[in-house]
Amino acid sequence: MSTRIVSNIQKFTWKRFFLQWEWMLIALLVIIFTINSNISPYFLNYTSITDATMTFLDKAFIVFPMVMIMIMREIDISVGSTAALSSIVMATLYNAGVPMVIAIVACLLVGALCGFFNGYLLVKYRELSAVIVTLSTMILYRGIAYMILEDRSAGDFPDWFSYFGWGYVGGIPFILCLFVVLAIGFVLLLQKTTIGRRIYAVGSNPKASRFSGVKVDKIKLLVFTLAGLMAAITAIFLTSRMGSTRPNVANMYELDVIAMVALGGISTVGGKGKMLGAVLAVFVIGYLQFGLGLINIPAQMLLIVIGILLIVSVTVTNFRVTRKAPQRKAKKNQAKKVS
Amino acid sequence: MSEMMKSINLAKLGKFREFGLLGFIVLLSIVIQLLNPAFLSPGNLTDLIKNTAILSILALGMMLVLITRGIDLSIGATLALSGMIAALTVRAYPDLHPLLAILIGIVVGVVCGAVLGLLVSKVGILPIIASLGLMNAFRGMTYWVSGREWVSAYQMSDSFKHIATSSILGINTLVFIAIIIFIFFNYFVNNTVTGRQIYALGSNPDSAKISGINSDRIYMLVYTLMGGLSGLAGVLWVSKFASAQGNTGSGYELTVIAACILGGVSINGGVGKVTGVLLGAVLLGVLDNGLPLINVSPFWQMGIEGAIILIAVLFNTIVKKTVERNNLLRRVI
Amino acid sequence: MKRWKLVSLLMVFVLTILAACGQETGSGESSEGNTSDGGGEAVTRHAIVFKSTGNPFGEKLMEGFENAIEEVEGEAILRAPEQPTVEGQIQIIEELISQQVASITIAANDYDGLEPVLKKAINKGIKVISVDSAVNGDSRMVHVNQADxxxxxxxxxxxxxxxxxxxxxxxxxxxxxxxxxxxxxxxxxxxxxxxxxxxxxxxxxxxxxxxxxxxxxxxxxxxxxxxxxxxxxxxxxxxxxxxxxxxxxxxxxxxxxxxxxxxxxxxxxxxxxxxxxxxxxxWNPIDLGYLAGRTADALVEEQITGAEGDTFEAGDLGSYEVVKTEDGTEVLLGDPFEFNKDNIDEWKDVY
Known part of the structure; x- marks a missing residue:
């Protein structure tokens, strides 16, 4: 069955190539750039465009694993709390005299551990859905962060730590460089490797792929651990940008991330969507927000614009999916008969 | 045949689970009572029940949404929007009958819910994403209609504020409304065809469609009902606290979903009982009321709440597994 | 083909929204553009960032700020994130830095968390003051305090x-x-x-x-x-x-x-x-905002530097002096105002 799903990838035609959602996002990006440079004289210059990425890329690291998770029909809403907890642990350890490098490693470990715990619960108790588990851990992880730091803030990091959030590599923000490198890595991981194909297989038909020998549990563990790890990376950048941290940081990041992934064309109804789409969506939302910010649009208008953009774009994606749906349904029925 | 077996097992399971939850609540209450004797005083219990009324109204609506494998993240924003519009109307027309104010809130909520229902049923957007988008839009609209101001206590008529403080048949109106809705839901999901269809659709959408259930109609129904209840809750909220703010109920959707999950509603659809959801809401109510009473550090409250929710969820699952295994054994014999 | 019609229809829809938003605020901007073209000198723009949107205290504070800035014939930019978070404020401040505003007045969501971004603003020559809830002494020039x-x-x-x-x-x-x-x-x-x-x-x-x-x-x-x-x-x-x-x-x-x-x-x-x-x-949030606006103007016009002992005229409110605190310097509005049965009626409709 898994081989059949893999062969689901259609043959290449130019028409199909240009009908991809990613082109739509690129078009959207071009439109946003055009409008932004028309409405604000401050948008179209190198510093603005690169510095803007510093403001929205921190949470974008979580987008990578979230794409995989949502392709597998799961979700992780604990990532914001995971980021908060890892940030707090890092700052607390450093303030307790641990060298900064070790504190950063601890931050990554805590993040990965939080993610692993989510994955472990999901694998151990298969009938639990990811919404339940991550909703509970969302409260729990942030709760632990409050227990550790109470009403204090922690910070006073060494000067070099601010490089993460504020530094440049030859004129390009460090965060942008790392994001691009990781984006290439994750695109390759999802689109070109066996693990990636298996993630799609699980998303298309979890039961069938389990029967056909895909190690669903291992993949789930891996992906959720990655989500925790990326949340920790987000925590490092966020903490570096703030220079200090509190238990209430990264609040509601999960919803922003899910919005980016959804705009990226990832539909959770069955293993559809590409990493590249989500990466583009990060920039679409980021620059849209930045542009509207440059003309000082009130916060409530921004909310409405982003909400409508999300719904409209997903509606479009959805029409693409539903057109292909009968085909898939037929396959599903077939699969049922086989099993 | 096997479907029937399953439903019988589920019925048994449901009962067992609720006793588990009830036991958990009783245990928790005893612990709190030992630490602070004021907990089980009539005064405090009245507070507890009053504070849980709005939560349980919303949780009942959310139960139906979750049963159809959906989710609604927009209810906090819907609650704020309808509460705000009702409050603005009351401010402009102080003589407005309170029932009309409630009606306005419900109508706004129903419209919000219907938009979501349309997006989910006709357009086919995933509920989590559609409601996430609408959450932003409704919240933005709340700030917009209010001109980013609040409506304060002195700007509301006494009759409007009395909605939450008055009583019907000796029962506080909030609690009375919650009881009416509870009775209605209990009847609706257990005794009506539509009610049963919601469960059927949730436990197996494909076969439900084949057996002639109009799934679009059901989706529309559950989301509109949820919207209407959020609208009602919005008016009650504003009346209870005598203030309407733009950020009212921000993040409340997660509390409501948590109440449903604790009550044994499965996110995977098809499972969930009215009494369970009520118990789930009560458990959260006990936590909210009890934790401040036992002098636990405010910084520990969230962690304790998270741990208790996680333990309750795992407890439920383990109980379910054990029961299922026992049933299987019995079948072999 | 049908699908493409739908796609383009929706695209038009999105575009209209974006354009509408652009126009709404764009119109305010254009008047500023005109003056800068005509007079040869741009209007000085002062920004204020409050804790979160939809907070009546903040709305009144920003109203007072706007009044002060209008009196000195500047342009006021009023901003607030949707949620009271540091992250939201950092983003807004970055946007303001890109717009090269003359001053940023902030009611902070965290004492220390805005330090890096505010330092960046100061390095770009932007005057930074805090109002209502302070930021640390290193990341501001002066704090406008409602009361001791x-x-x-x-x-x-x-x-x-x-x-x-x-x-x-x-x-x-x-x-x-x-x-x-x-x-x-x-x-x-x-x-x-x-x-x-x-x-x-x-x-x-x-x-x-x-x-x-x-x-x-x-x-x-x-x-x-x-x-x-x-x-x-x-x-x-x-x-x-x-x-x-x-x-x-x-x-x-x-x-x-x-x-x-x-x-x-x-x-x-x-x-x-x-x-x-x-x-x-x-305290009176309108007065507080007004004082903050006047302080921002005084800093930009280089009447004061934010150092201890500086004095300046704050319009209707009279003369103020910059004083030293434990961490940095501040301007003090006055004593908190008492509201009781006798005066509440006249104030309840004001703020």
Whole structure:
């Protein structure tokens, strides 16, 4: 069955190539750039465009694993709390005299551990859905962060730590460089490797792929651990940008991330969507927000614009999916008969 | 045949689970009572029940949404929007009958819910994403209609504020409304065809469609009902606290979903009982009321709440597994 | 083909929204553009960033700021993130830096968390001041303080003592445990309580209502249950004081438990009139915003540098002097204003 799903990838035609959602996002990006440079004289210059990425890329690291998770029909809403907890642990350890490098490693470990715990619960108790588990851990992880730091803030990091959030590599923000490198890595991981194909297989038909020998549990563990790890990376950048941290940081990041992934064309109804789409969506939302910010649009208008953009774009994606749906349904029925 | 077996097992399971939850609540209450004797005083219990009324109204609506494998993240924003519009109307027309104010809130909520229902049923957007988008839009609209101001206590008529403080048949109106809705839901999901269809659709959408259930109609129904209840809750909220703010109920959707999950509603659809959801809401109510009473550090409250929710969820699952295994054994014999 | 029609239709829809938004605020911008073309010199733009949107105190603060800036013929930019977060404020400040505004006035969501981004602004030549809730001394030029935290803390204890006859249990209902303003005031309350004349008053608990109505109500109820002899609740935050007063009103405990603290007159009018709160305090947010706007202008016009001893004229409010504090310098608006039955009527419609 898994081989059949893999062969689901259609043959290449130019028409199909240009009908991809990613082109739509690129078009959207071009439109946003055009409008932004028309409405604000401050948008179209190198510093603005690169510095803007510093403001929205921190949470974008979580987008990578979230794409995989949502392709597998799961979700992780604990990532914001995971980021908060890892940030707090890092700052607390450093303030307790641990060298900064070790504190950063601890931050990554805590993040990965939080993610692993989510994955472990999901694998151990298969009938639990990811919404339940991550909703509970969302409260729990942030709760632990409050227990550790109470009403204090922690910070006073060494000067070099601010490089993460504020530094440049030859004129390009460090965060942008790392994001691009990781984006290439994750695109390759999802689109070109066996693990990636298996993630799609699980998303298309979890039961069938389990029967056909895909190690669903291992993949789930891996992906959720990655989500925790990326949340920790987000925590490092966020903490570096703030220079200090509190238990209430990264609040509601999960919803922003899910919005980016959804705009990226990832539909959770069955293993559809590409990493590249989500990466583009990060920039679409980021620059849209930045542009509207440059003309000082009130916060409530921004909310409405982003909400409508999300719904409209997903509606479009959805029409693409539903057109292909009968085909898939037929396959599903077939699969049922086989099993 | 096997479907029937399953439903019988589920019925048994449901009962067992609720006793588990009830036991958990009783245990928790005893612990709190030992630490602070004021907990089980009539005064405090009245507070507890009053504070849980709005939560349980919303949780009942959310139960139906979750049963159809959906989710609604927009209810906090819907609650704020309808509460705000009702409050603005009351401010402009102080003589407005309170029932009309409630009606306005419900109508706004129903419209919000219907938009979501349309997006989910006709357009086919995933509920989590559609409601996430609408959450932003409704919240933005709340700030917009209010001109980013609040409506304060002195700007509301006494009759409007009395909605939450008055009583019907000796029962506080909030609690009375919650009881009416509870009775209605209990009847609706257990005794009506539509009610049963919601469960059927949730436990197996494909076969439900084949057996002639109009799934679009059901989706529309559950989301509109949820919207209407959020609208009602919005008016009650504003009346209870005598203030309407733009950020009212921000993040409340997660509390409501948590109440449903604790009550044994499965996110995977098809499972969930009215009494369970009520118990789930009560458990959260006990936590909210009890934790401040036992002098636990405010910084520990969230962690304790998270741990208790996680333990309750795992407890439920383990109980379910054990029961299922026992049933299987019995079948072999 | 049908699908493409739909896609393009939706694209047009999105575009219209974007264009509409662009136009809405764009129109304000264009007038500024005109003047800069005509006069040869651009209008100076001053920005204010409040904690979160839809907060009446913040709206009035920004109104006062706008008044001051209009008087000096500048352009005011009013911003606030949707949620009261540091992250949201950092993003807005970056946007303001890109717009090359002349000054940024901030009511901070965190004392330290904005330091890097504000330092970046200062390095780009932007004047930075904080108002209402401060940022640390390194990341601002001057702080515009509504009232001395020590005075705010002490006066609330003095008022409470007067209300309850200097005897009995009292409790504090604060905002979030993270709110630096409130925490500082509570510290001063505790210090005032150490004085011998308050020997018979006992602070039994500091509860946190997180500035949420439902949480503030259940915290108040818990206080009343746990301490049946409670005589007073001090709530130095609008949501908290209004929620506590509502609970006391509903339970019919007028006269047995008094509520005081800091709150908006509009929110508290009801409870001052019914006697639950004999009086409470606040400063005038419009004046505070006005003073902040004037301070920003004085900095940009280089009348002051934000150093100790600088003096400047703040329009209608008269002359002000920059004074030194523990961390940086500040301008002090004045003493908190007392709201009681006699004056609440004239203020409840103002803010």
């Amino acid at each position: 935290p020590e005075a705010i803390g002490r006066i609330q204890i003095q008022a409470t003592s007067e209300m309850i006859g200097g005897k009995g249990q009292i409790a504090v209902l604060s905002a979030t445990s993270q709110a630096s303003n409130q925490n500082l005031w509570i510290e001063w309350m505790k210090k005032e309580l150490e004085k011998p004349e308050y020997d018979k008053m006992e602070l039994v608990e500091v509860a946190y209502g997180d500035d949420l109505r439902d949480k503030s109500v259940s915290e108040t109820e818990a206080l009343l249950q746990s301490y049946p002899d409670l005589k007073a609740i001090i709530a130095p935050t609008t949501v908290g004081i209004a929620a506590a007063s509502k609970v006391i009103t509903d339970k019919g405990l007028q006269g047995e438990v008094v509520v005081t603290g800091l709150g908006l007159p509009s929110e508290m009018a009801e409870y001052i009139e019914n006697g639950v709160s004999p009086w409470m305090y606040l």
